[in-house]
Amino acid sequence: MNDVTQIWSYLAQDPLLWLTLTLVSYVIGDAAFRAAGRRPLVNPVLIAVALLAIMLRVTETEYATYFEGAQFIHFILGPATVALAVPLYANLGRIRATAVPMLAALVAGSVTAIASSVLIAGWMGVDRAMLLSIAPKSATAPVALGVSEAMGGAPTLTAVMVILTGITGAIVATPLLNLLRIRDYRARGFALGVASHGIGTARAFQVNETAGAFAGVGMGLNAVLTALIAPLLAPWLIGLVSGLN
Amino acid sequence: MILHLTILLLYQLGGEVAARVLGLPLPGPVIGMAALFISFVLFPKLAELIQPTTKVLLAHLSLLFVPAGVGVVGHLDKLSAHGPALAVAIVGSTVLTILAGVGTFLLVGRLVGARDE
Numbered sequence: 001m002n003d004v005t006q007i008w009s010y011l012a013q014d015p016l017l018w019l020t021l022t023l024v025s026y027v028i029g030d031a032a033f034r035a036a037g038r039r040p041l042v043n044p045v046l047i048a049v050a051l052l053a054i055m056l057r058v059t060e061t062e063y064a065t066y067f068e069g070a071q072f073i074h075f076i077l078g079p080a081t082v083a084l085a086v087p088l089y090a091n092l093g094r095i096r097a098t099a100v101p102m103l104a105a106l107v108a109g110s111v112t113a114i115a116s117s118v119l120i121a122g123w124m125g126v127d128r129a130m131l132l133s134i135a136p137k138s139a140t141a142p143v144a145l146g147v148s149e150a151m152g153g154a155p156t157l158t159a160v161m162v163i164l165t166g167i168t169g170a171i172v173a174t175p176l177l178n179l180l181r182i183r184d185y186r187a188r189g190f191a192l193g194v195a196s197h198g199i200g201t202a203r204a205f206q207v208n209e210t211a212g213a214f215a216g217v218g219m220g221l222n223a224v225l226t227a228l229i230a231p232l233l234a235p236w237l238i239g240l241v242s243g244l245n
Numbered sequence: 246m247i248l249h250l251t252i253l254l255l256y257q258l259g260g261e262v263a264a265r266v267l268g269l270p271l272p273g274p275v276i277g278m279a280a281l282f283i284s285f286v287l288f289p290k291l292a293e294l295i296q297p298t299t300k301v302l303l304a305h306l307s308l309l310f311v312p313a314g315v316g317v318v319g320h321l322d323k324l325s326a327h328g329p330a331l332a333v334a335i336v337g338s339t340v341l342t343i344l345a346g347v348g349t350f351l352l353v354g355r356l357v358g359a360r361d362e
Contacts (some may be wrong), residue, residue, distance in 0.1 A: 005248060020307070022311055022312060022315075023308075023342050025311065025336045025360045026307075026308045026311055029271035030304045032306075034287075043273070043310075044307050044308075044313075045307050045310050045311055045314055048311045048314070049311060049315050049317075049318060052267045052311070053315060053318040056315070063315070063316055065320050066312075066315060067312060067316070069309070069317065069346035070312035071304075071312065073308060073309055073312055074309065074312040075307050076302065077274070077309045077310070078254075078257045078273070078274045078277075079250065079253040079254055079257055079274075079302065080303060080309055081257075081272075081274035081275060081277070081278055081304055082253045082256045082257050082260070082274050082277040082278050082281055083278075083295075083298075083299035083302045083303055084278050084303070085256075085272035085278045085279075085281035085282040085285060085292075085301075086285075086292055086295065086296055086299040086300075087303065088278070088282050089285040089286070089292050090284055090292070094284075098354060100354075100357045101349070101350045101351070101352075101353040101354035101355060101357065102350065104349050104350070104353040105345075105346045105349040105350035106346075107349075107355070108345045108346060108347035108348070108349035108350070109342050109343075109345050111337075111345075112338075112341050112342045112346075113338060113342040116334075116337060116338040116341045116342065117334050117335070120333060120334040120338060121327075121330055121333075121334035124329075124330035124333060124334065124349060125327075125330060125333065126327050126330050126334070127327075130327060130331070134334060134335075135333065137335065137338070138338075138339075138342060140272065140275065141313065142272035142274075143270070143271060143272055143275070143353075146270060146272075147270070149263070154274055156320055156322075156323065157320070159313070159317060159320070160320050160321065160323070160324065161319045161331070161335060163310070163314050163317045164311055164332075164335050165335055165338075165339055166310065166318070167314070168247045168335055168336055168339045168342065169339045169342075172336070172339065172343070173343055176340060176343060176344075177343070180347075182351070184347075184348055184350075184351060187346075187350035187354070188347060189345040190346060190347075191344075191345075191346025191348055191350060192343060192346075193338050193343070194342065194346045195342035195343045195346060196339060198306065198309075198310065198345075199307070199310050200308065202306035202307040202309075202310065203307070205303055205304070205306055206307070209329075212303070216278075216310060218330060218346070219320065220275055220278060220279070223271060223272070223275050224271060224275075227270035227271065227301065228270075235327075
């Protein structure tokens with residue numbers, strides 16, 4: 001009995017444990033996703049996150065301890081983002097051919113993301129600091145956090161909104177667009193990348209490479225546009241909502 | 246594999262440095278992606294070279310968001326009283342954004358006659 005406690009207290013402090021459990025949880029999530037016929041509702045990220053959250057709660061482990069192991073996976077996000085240049089380049093011809101609709105969709109999507117989140121939350125009585133935190137939620141995490149902080153929002157809160165937005169987009173995009181009978185995977189992928197950044201892009205790659213490549217472009221372009229327009233749009237929209245309330 | 250990873254990390258590092266030196270409001274990896282893309286246009290062989298590694302990285306892109314996702318769970322209580330309003334805003338706004346993006350893409354695509362190759 002004492003041995004078990006000793007082994008646990010050793011392992012609990014070692015990065016190996018939570019690194020392994022992160023992979024195990026994702027493998028389970030991915031297996032569930034496949035077993036469910038690759039249905040988007042059975043999102044592997046959501047399943048893995050839920051499993052790990054339960055494990056952390058049960059073992060009373062701090063997130064900082066968990067992250068000591070998980071940081072090795074988190075770190076790969078950087079090089080993986082750089083790697084998005086490959087599908088981007090592979091689809092260069094198709095991307096160039098759709099430059100005009102893509103830029104129009106970027107502006108429409110980016111403005112809609114900022115305006116609708118601020119207006120909906122504002123109408124429902126959410127306060128100013130939280131509205132500033134939700135406004136850049138469709139941009140990729142590092143951009144959204146920077147924008148939120150610069151506007152006077154709460155970056156931690158923005159991180160929560162960004163992740164939830166990503167998972168929401170990954171879950172709703174396929175059923176929503178199938179319902180509307182939209183079969184153009186360039187449009188589908190691009191809109192999902194704009195709306196739901198990297199998590200949406202990851203989902204788009206599960207569908208096909210065309211959707212994934214266009215999602216990667218959407219994510220990258222919306223990172224730029226959100227950084228430029230959110231600081232201008234969000235305070236104005238908040239003024240608009242508070243005038244109505 | 247090691248060479249490929251080195252190339253990716255060099256571009257990321259370059260992106261981080263560029264973001265700070267030039268004061269760009271963009272994350273280093275996004276700048277690195279743009280720089281690598283430009284390099285592919287200039288040296289098409291480079292894309293072919295690193296493709297085996299980038300394929301593996303991108304095939305499991307979802308996995309990489311799990312640690313950040315777990316971090317979010319601990320902060321869910323901060324949403325407190327505003328939880329339902331924020332949930333409605335996130336779901337509503339995400340759906341509207343996807344619809345606006347897809348709709349505009351298809352509409353403008355039809356107007357300018359951009360066909361798939």
